Amino acid sequence: MQTIAFTNQKGGVGKTTSAVTLAAAAAERGVDVLVVDLDSQGSATELLGPDAPPAAGVADVIGTGPDERGRDVPPARWSDVVLTAREPGDVAPGSGRVDLLPATDMLVASEEHLYSTGDLWAVGAVVSGIRKTGRYGLCVLDCPPAVSRLSVNAVAGADLVVAPATLSSMTIRGIERLHQLVEVVRDDLGEAPRVLYLPCAVDARYSETRRLLSEFEGAFGEYPGGDLLPAVRTSSAAGLAFARRQTAVEYQPDGRLAQDYRAVLGVLAENGAVHLPATAPLA
Template identity: 35%
Template sequence: MAEPARLCVTNQKGGVGKTTVAINLAGALNDRGRDVLFVDLDPQGNATEGLGLLEAYDAEPPTLLDALVDPEGVPREEIVYDHEEMDVVASNVDMNAAASTLAAEDDAELRLDRLLTSLESNVDGDYDFVVVDCPPHLGAVTDNGLVAAQNLVIPALAEPTSKRSLELLFDYVGALEMDHDVEIEPQALVANRIENTNAADEMLEWFEDALPETPLYRVRKRVAFQRAFSAGSSIFAVEEENDMREVFASMAETLDERLTGTRLEVSA
């Protein structure tokens, strides 16, 4: 069985549109004909809500937290929910205790990796991609996403505060790589909610200079994102023209070719 490509959507700075990027990247991969497993690691459950699964957030145990504590012991059907575009490992209110709970466990940073291995081998056929939406802060839960996926998709605002947040993220990633003998690589940088200002233009240039080997995608604010979120889907599942679809489609195509080595003909 081929192992799925894993992507971790992360930035410890809040308010960068991380969940919007994660949901719509997953939707773009699905639109390419890829089978996607989406994992909402964020205790706030924004992606779970944005995929129309709010009832899962308040579900009784066993939940995602139980599965992280015992990766092979929680039945798949308890934490994986069906969605028209992807399968979803939903977040739950219990995840608010994840950091303290995992801190008491051995190999705390490896629990998601074990869980994904268990889930990936319990489906009819293989997933092509796993997309992990991380919390907007560093710590044990985000560590799990980084170590399990090892491929980063980084949303950032085109504003000066992003310089420091990216520097901190890469310092943190470097320490994790040394601790766990892994290589965690940035695969896409998403300049999100771009405004037409000189400051934004300067930051876009800085992004390109700082990460010259990492594809940069420019995403502008569109009401269509909020409408799709309210409908419980990505922008690819709603009947609405949106120029940002092309940006996410391009990102999905590049990631597909980079991480699976596959070129797909996608119908318009």
């Protein structure tokens, strides 16, 4: 199982859309996928999860520290908390399953607990345990849009970090904060995963967008030699799909958003960052 953390310390850049759409694109190719929602806003949970708020979530698996009486609360087993988001065949004919470790309000308590303990490996320990079961081919971590202990934990536990980014000068600040976060992991653990950048909501009709994209390409270089993934074009499908609680792959399979994320998945698969079934054609 490979684990990809989707993170950017600036909100509104397509982080959750990228996480769930890539997960759906992988499931479409026959991969069994686990989505872990580490963002207390719970957007991935709202899209993929049940109608009613889940009674337990990933916070209970990570740990929330002592209760109000100071008593230790043992972490829950991930298998008791995981939810089925899409059964096999739901995303597309022959698709894999999509499961969800949902977000709940208790993620705030997990954040405080991780801050007090200084633990950088709580999420990594959960991911490692899940990997040993062989149940999934891909794990996607949807991270909070902030420099936080949960974000640091996600980076520490990931094989690869993907940073969705809109092409604006403000994005640079988010990238700088992400580099700081990765260095925290490197300093503490001695290594850190590779970071790739994913341009989102790109509208090449505008000269300013083309200029910024060219600057990004010059700064990072195209993957795999560089760190810039293929751009995702702007599309209204993201909001429309979310309103229907669908991924873009389900909502508009032939639309540009689904096509672009399939292309991103294909590039990652061609270079070994994601493993697809041998029978699945690459984008």
